[in-house]
Amino acid sequence: MLAQTGAQAAAEAMRQIDPDVVPVYPITPQTPIVESFSKIVADGLVNSEMIHVESEHSAMSAAVGAQAAGARAVTASSSAGLALMFEVLGVASGMRLPILMNIANRALSSPINIHCDHSDSMGVRDSGWIQIYSENAQEVYDHNFLALKLAEKVSLPAMVMQDGFITSHSLENLEILTDEQVKQFIGRYKPQYPLLNIEKPVTMGAIQLPDYFFETKRQQIQAMSQAREQYDAVAQELSKLTGRSYPKIETHNLENAQAIIVVLNSTAGTALAAMRKLKNEFREKVGLIKIRLFLPFPQEEFREIIKKAVGENLKTIAVLDRAVSLGSDAPIAKEIKNALFDLSNKPQVYSYIFGLGGREIFEKDIKKVYLDLISKKTDHQVKYIGLRQ
Amino acid sequence: MFQLVIHGRGGQGAKTLALMIAETAIQAQSFAQAFPDFGPERTGAPIRSFVRIDQEKIITHEPVTRPDVVIVLDQSLIKNPEVLESLSSSKNPALIINSPDSSGEILKILSQFFDFKGRIHVVDALAAVAEFSGKIHPTVPIIGKLIKITEIISLDDFKKTYESKFLEKLGEESIKQTLKTLEDSYYGL
Numbered sequence: 001m002l003a004q005t006g007a008q009a010a011a012e013a014m015r016q017i018d019p020d021v022v023p024v025y026p027i028t029p030q031t032p033i034v035e036s037f038s039k040i041v042a043d044g045l046v047n048s049e050m051i052h053v054e055s056e057h058s059a060m061s062a063a064v065g066a067q068a069a070g071a072r073a074v075t076a077s078s079s080a081g082l083a084l085m086f087e088v089l090g091v092a093s094g095m096r097l098p099i100l101m102n103i104a105n106r107a108l109s110s111p112i113n114i115h116c117d118h119s120d121s122m123g124v125r126d127s128g129w130i131q132i133y134s135e136n137a138q139e140v141y142d143h144n145f146l147a148l149k150l151a152e153k154v155s156l157p158a159m160v161m162q163d164g165f166i167t168s169h170s171l172e173n174l175e176i177l178t179d180e181q182v183k184q185f186i187g188r189y190k191p192q193y194p195l196l197n198i199e200k201p202v203t204m205g206a207i208q209l210p211d212y213f214f215e216t217k218r219q220q221i222q223a224m225s226q227a228r229e230q231y232d233a234v235a236q237e238l239s240k241l242t243g244r245s246y247p248k249i250e251t252h253n254l255e256n257a258q259a260i261i262v263v264l265n266s267t268a269g270t271a272l273a274a275m276r277k278l279k280n281e282f283r284e285k286v287g288l289i290k291i292r293l294f295l296p297f298p299q300e301e302f303r304e305i306i307k308k309a310v311g312e313n314l315k316t317i318a319v320l321d322r323a324v325s326l327g328s329d330a331p332i333a334k335e336i337k338n339a340l341f342d343l344s345n346k347p348q349v350y351s352y353i354f355g356l357g358g359r360e361i362f363e364k365d366i367k368k369v370y371l372d373l374i375s376k377k378t379d380h381q382v383k384y385i386g387l388r389q
Numbered sequence: 390m391f392q393l394v395i396h397g398r399g400g401q402g403a404k405t406l407a408l409m410i411a412e413t414a415i416q417a418q419s420f421a422q423a424f425p426d427f428g429p430e431r432t433g434a435p436i437r438s439f440v441r442i443d444q445e446k447i448i449t450h451e452p453v454t455r456p457d458v459v460i461v462l463d464q465s466l467i468k469n470p471e472v473l474e475s476l477s478s479s480k481n482p483a484l485i486i487n488s489p490d491s492s493g494e495i496l497k498i499l500s501q502f503f504d505f506k507g508r509i510h511v512v513d514a515l516a517a518v519a520e521f522s523g524k525i526h527p528t529v530p531i532i533g534k535l536i537k538i539t540e541i542i543s544l545d546d547f548k549k550t551y552e553s554k555f556l557e558k559l560g561e562e563s564i565k566q567t568l569k570t571l572e573d574s575y576y577g578l
Contacts, residue, residue, distance in 0.1 A: 003408075003415040029427075115427060136450075165427035166450050171411050173420050173446075266450040273449035358427065362451045 002174040006167035009137040009174050010076065010102040010160070011036035013144035015046055016182035017100075020071035020189075023051040023062035027081040028114045029164035030104040034076055056081040060088035060099075067097040068204050070194025074148075075099065078164060079106035082120045086127070089157075093128025093220060095205050098151035100144065101129075101159040104168040105265065105322075107357045115358020116164040118265070118323040122331040128220055130158035130227050131295040133264040137162075137172040142242055143292075145177075148186055150234045154226045155192065163266040165358070181241055228296040248293035249301055257287030258313045259373035262336060263320040264291040267354070267361055271320075274366035285313075286370045291332065299339040307343060316348045316373045320385070322355045330382070350378050354385035361386060391541050392453045393440040394475045397462035400432040402528045406460075407438035410532070413542045413550040414442045422447050435469050442541055455480045458539060459507075460531060462514075464488040467495065473502050481507040485534050487514040487527065510534055517570060524563045525570050533574025544575050 004012060010033045014022070022041075024034040041050045053059045056077055063073040077085060082103060092099050103121050107113040121131060132147050134140045143160045151158035162168055177185075193202045208216055235246040252272060254260065263271050268290035275288055289305070306314065321330035329337065333351035340346050352369060355361045365385045372378045393410070397403030404425040411423030419442055426437040439453040459475045459482045466472050467486070476484060476499065484507055486495055492509035499505040512534050514527040536544050548568050556564050572578075 001415055001418065003412040003421070114429065136448075163450075166424075169427060170422055170424035170450070171408050171415075172422050173415050269448040270450045273451075360452055362454065363449060 002176060003171055004137055004174045005032065005169055005171050006134075006137040006140045006162045007032035007104065007169065008036050009141040010144060010162070011040060012174070012176060013141045014074055014102075015040045016177070016179050017072070017074060017144065017148060017186060018046045019048050019074040019100075021051065021063070021066035021073045022048045022075060023053050023059045023066070023073065024075055025053055025056045025059045025077070025081060027056070027078045029106055029116075029168045030076050030078040030081065030102070032168060033102055033104065056084040057088060060085040060092065063099045064088060064092050064095065064097055067092070067099050067191075068095060068194075069196050070191040072189040073097075073099050074101070076102040076104070078104045079108055079114075079120045082124060083108060086124060089124055089127040089129060091205065092157045094216070096155040096220070096223065097157060098148070098155055099157040100148045100151060101157070102140070102144070103159050103161045104164040105161055106164040111357075113357040114164075116166050116322070117356045117358065118161075118321070118331075119356075121159065121161050122323040122325070125295060125331065128156065128224070129295065130156055131161065131293075132158065133161045133292060133294055134167065135266055135268045135290065136167060137170070137174050138244070140167065141174060141176065142238065142244060142246065145182060145185055146234060146238050146246060149238075150227055150231055152189060153230050153234065154223045156220075156223050156227055161265060166266045175242070177241055185238065185241060224296040228293075228298060231293055246292060248291075248298040249305060250290040250292060251305060252288040252290075253283075254287040254289075254305065254309050254314075256284055256313055257309060258285045259316045259318070259370060260287040260289055260309070260314065261318050261320060261366065261369060262289045262291065262332065264294065264332065265322070267320065267322065270361060270363055271366045274363035275370065277363065278367060278370060282370065282374060285374055294332075294335075297335050297339070302336065302339045303343060306340060306347065307345075310343070310345050310347055314347050316350065316378075318350045318352055318369050318373055318378075320352045320354055320369070324353055324356070348380075350380065350383065352383045352385055359386050390441055390443040390447070391539065392456045393458045393460065393535075394453050394456040395438045395440070395460040395462065396466050396469065396472050396475065397436060397438075398432075398466070399430055399434045399436050401462045402526060403436055403438045403462055406528050406532060407440045409547070409550050409554065410440050410535075410542060411442070413546045416550065417542065417546050419444060420447050435466055435471065437471060454478060456482045458483045458485065458535065460535065461486040462528065462531065464490070467498055468502070476505055476507065477503050483508045483510065483538060485510045485512060485531060485538070487512055487531060489513050489516065510538060512574065517574065521566055521570075524559070525567050529567055529570050530574035533571045537575045537577070544572070547571070
């Protein structure tokens with residue numbers, strides 16, 4: 001058993017992946033990921049070419065170039081760094097390059113803030129990247145392999161999220177696979193159209209005018225559907241190695257639940273701990289859903305889970321978002337309302353916002369949400385957890 | 390679940406200490422978490438670090454609010470609101486404080502704010518390491534005391550963690566002295 005932080009866990013997974021190219025630009029709280037990986041490179045433990053670029057725009061551009069050439073490229077970022085990559089994120093997904101990126105979630109300016117919320121990764125959710133969220137260091141490590149393999153299967157880039165500081169800087173237990181197991185699981189990267197193949201020259205990233213652009217986008221949409229379909233097979237294969245499971249949507253205690261909370265990343269653990277500490281009479285009535293695969297969003301699975309739960313007892317769902325979509329519903333709440341729209345017998349969906357800019361979230365806050373749901377002390381106004389009113 | 394809060398000033402080793410305690414527990418097949426007060430590093434500013442140790446997987450990620458033990462590395466922090474908050478939690482935590490004063494004097498200060506019911510363990514860490522002219526870190530006698538009163542990790546395991554982390558940096562002679570200071574503190578010599 002190792003003792004590692006979430007950031008070190010990401011770097012350890014990257015060591016075992018041994019990517020060909022790692023272009024990076026450090027930004028808090030992602031810094032310890034690239035710092036740890038730099039040491040791994042300096043110690044000669046990988047063959048990776050690390051490129052120290054001058055900005056995140058360049059980091060993603062270099063990753064695009066490397067991956068297009070036929071290399072495996074991995075990078076990492078946070079907050080403003082991810083925002084600066086925005087233009088190139090779409091280039092990566094549009095060119096169908098399965099780049100892997102670790103994200104230590106952090107708030108976006110302004111006001112400037114280095115702490116955790118999900119505005120960065122939620123802010124790029126239309127960029128065509130697969131998004132997988134991690135509760136702890138172990139999931140960060142496991143999800144790196146899962147994301148890489150799925151990305152390469154469907155030729156789409158993927159990002160693996162962990163909560164900045166809360167996960168990235170916390171030391172926890174970590175079980176790792178052997179280097180050989182990882183090598184076998186991820187296999188060799190076989191690019192379909194590498195630029196460096198002089199036998200079969202291709203042009204990549206060329207201009208497409210109204211005559212073809214639409215069709216190319218349609219192919220991306222299909223690739224996202226494929227990612228949704230192929231996820232389970234990849235997850236099960238990884239599960240065989242680790243003994244841990246990676247359902248797209250993880251459910252706890254839904255059998256008799258009248259009220260459930262939906263949340264992702266580290267707060268899913270805090271919520272589960274809070275749920276387990278409720279008095280028996282309440283605990284029997286509540287459940288928890290943790291979303292692992294956020295994009296492509298597993299709508300049908302979610303609908304089926306809720307349909308079954310409604311058939312039993314489910315009345316209310318509280319969706320906890322650590323990001324806002326100014327002028328609209330919060331990102332996860334919106335997905336869930338969307339997924340449930342076609343259900344004839346729908347539970348009430350309530351939106352809660354918490355933890356913006358690193359505002360701490362406690363088990364007592366989660367307990368209060370459960371008690372409010374059970375005692376029906378809530379309404380359709382958006383609620384703010386831990387906010388000074 | 391055992392929970393610990395360490396209060397110190399940036400640069401005094403509160404974060405490293407937390408990491409080493411958790412690492413020792415994990416090496417001994419327990420589950421543990423260690424995390425610092427997050428944010429920009431500021432030397433001299435009050436900071437906290439947190440440790441959890443359990444025999445079962447730890448799933449919560451909230452900050453520690455009800456510690457079993459509170460360590461204060463710098464006596465000038467005793468009136469700090471965060472220190473008072475840690476000490477006044479309903480669990481009546483034990484306090485280990487680095488100070489040349491007696492526990493009675495510490496209690497007198499705390500009594501100005503609230504009725505502290507936990508045990509007070511005073512360690513005069515600076516005096517304990519003074520003769521080694523900066524070669525032994527003042528947190529060493531503190532950790533000896535923590536292990537003594539909680540046995541949450543074993544002295545031998547911690548010695549191994551310390552040695553593996555600092556042997557290269559400090560050299561054999563300093564490590565030997567450090568481990569002796571640790572033992573002296575543990576055995577109350």
